[in-house]
Amino acid sequence: MNYKLLPILLLCACSREVEQVSLGLNDYYYVQRMQKLWLQTAVQADAYRWVMDTPQGDSLVSTADRHIFLAADEGEYHLRLELDIDGHTTTHRFPVIVIHEQVEYSPYTAHVYEYRPAPGQYVNTMPPYEPGDNAEDMRRKAEEDLTRDAMITLGGYGGYVTFGFDHTVVNRPDSMDFHLKGNAFYSDLPEYADLHGGSAEPGIVMVSLDANMNRLPDDPWYELAGSEYQHPHTLHHYSMTYRRPAPDHEVVKRSGYSDYNYIPWRDSEGQEGYMHKNTAHTQDYYPLWVAEDSLCFTGTRLPPNGRDESGGRGTYYVLYALPWGYADNHPNRYAQLNSFDIAWAVDDSGRPVQLPGADFIRVYTGVHQHCGQLGETSTEVLRATDLHLAQP
Numbered sequence: 137m138n139y140k141l142l143p144i145l146l147l148c149a150c151s152r153e154v155e156q157v158s159l160g161l162n163d164y165y166y167v168q169r170m171q172k173l174w175l176q177t178a179v180q181a182d183a184y185r186w187v188m189d190t191p192q193g194d195s196l197v198s199t200a201d202r203h204i205f206l207a208a209d210e211g212e213y214h215l216r217l218e219l220d221i222d223g224h225t226t227t228h229r230f231p232v233i234v235i236h237e238q239v240e241y242s243p244y245t246a247h248v249y250e251y252r253p254a255p256g257q258y259v260n261t262m263p264p265y266e267p268g269d270n271a272e273d274m275r276r277k278a279e280e281d282l283t284r285d286a287m288i289t290l291g292g293y294g295g296y297v298t299f300g301f302d303h304t305v306v307n308r309p310d311s312m313d314f315h316l317k318g319n320a321f322y323s324d325l326p327e328y329a330d331l332h333g334g335s336a337e338p339g340i341v342m343v344s345l346d347a348n349m350n351r352l353p354d355d356p357w358y359e360l361a362g363s364e365y366q367h368p369h370t371l372h373h374y375s376m377t378y379r380r381p382a383p384d385h386e387v388v389k390r391s392g393y394s395d396y397n398y399i400p401w402r403d404s405e406g407q408e409g410y411m412h413k414n415t416a417h418t419q420d421y422y423p424l425w426v427a428e429d430s431l432c433f434t435g436t437r438l439p440p441n442g443r444d445e446s447g448g449r450g451t452y453y454v455l456y457a458l459p460w461g462y463a464d465n466h467p468n469r470y471a472q473l474n475s476f477d478i479a480w481a482v483d484d485s486g487r488p489v490q491l492p493g494a495d496f497i498r499v500y501t502g503v504h505q506h507c508g509q510l511g512e513t514s515t516e517v518l519r520a521t522d523l524h525l526a527q528p
């Protein structure tokens with residue numbers, strides 16, 4: 137007797153109870169909208185097909201032994217699991233009834249999971265570090281700021297924040313899914329504003345689904361491939377290491393700078409240099425709650441977007457917005473240019489990834505550049521909005 141077939145035979149011969157035990161699936165499910173439903177069969181099969189009935193016909197949604205169901209809209213959804221076992225196909229049909237949430241969701245950022253800025257001229261002030269604060273204190277401060285729509289800085293290249301909502305952001309087909317606010321602006325001078333020049337400090341956005349359902353951001357991350365993803369000067373798998381300045385390092389003063397050789401950095405391209413301390417911001421730039429004497433960040437590096445428009449004197453920099461797909465890149469009033477589609481997700485090799493939604497969003501400073509008196513470029517973020525929920 138083929139023991140792989142045993143559960144199926146039991147299913148035919150015995151009660152519905154046996155069917156539930158043997159397949160590991162219920163006859164039907166209730167789930168709140170924008171919440172993941174974990175479906176997994178206990179049966180070993182040669183092939184699995186999870187199929188959704190849609191008005192347009194059957195839609196194959198997964199060929200794994202498990203499937204995460206997620207829907208933005210209330211209603212009844214009809215799924216079936218087809219199992220191929222030794223040349224026979226067994227089908228289990230079940231409805232999923234998606235109901236309204238018991239506690240009304242917020243469309244805005246609800247949690248910050250991690251705040252890890254790179255050094256920068258607003259670090260330790262936005263949010264403010266107070267003596268004795270540890271990483272958890274700073275995470276909580278960043279969370280308080282983002283949930284009340286106040287601004288936090290991510291510092292220089294690579295610095296990031298990881299946040300989420302009180303529900304999963306659904307990747308609605310052919311639709312932007314969430315919106316991010318920053319402090320980008322266009323110049324008052326039309327010759328620059330017409331080219332979207334001003335202060336654009338693009339941050340790269342990543343998404344992650346809580347695939348192991350433990351509510352922690354310990355799952356694979358995917359970059360949302362913005363307009364510059366394929367740019368010849370975009371660097372992938374780049375890394376940058378900053379070192380805490382030695383207390384006894386030689387302080388070199390220059391016009392506008394109180395410490396020119398301030399924070400040493402070195403990158404994976406073999407480049408090295410210093411982040412300068414300017415006279416406008418005199419606090420420590422290295423995150424003071426970090427015990428380690430060096431900070432390493434890895435990711436994609438966008439081409440520099442700042443241009444010296446003072447004829448080489450270094451006194452007037454304009455930072456031009458990239459076309460689309462980055463945080464803190466266009467003024468907030470351009471909603472579409474600050475909106476993001478989870479369908480832009482790509483894996484480490486640049487291959488598109490189909491995610492049903494995102495539980496975790498990460499933004500990191502995507503450029504490494506210094507723009508005269510403006511200092512190093514740093515992405516700033518405020519709160520995020522789920523575009524699939526009505527705003528109060």
Ligand SMILES: [Ca+2]
Binds near residue numbers: 306477
């Ligand atoms: Ca989408």
Ligand SMILES: [Ca+2]
Binds near residue numbers: 348349352
């Ligand atoms: Ca997880």
Ligand SMILES: [Ca+2]
Binds near residue numbers: 318335464515
């Ligand atoms: Ca900014």
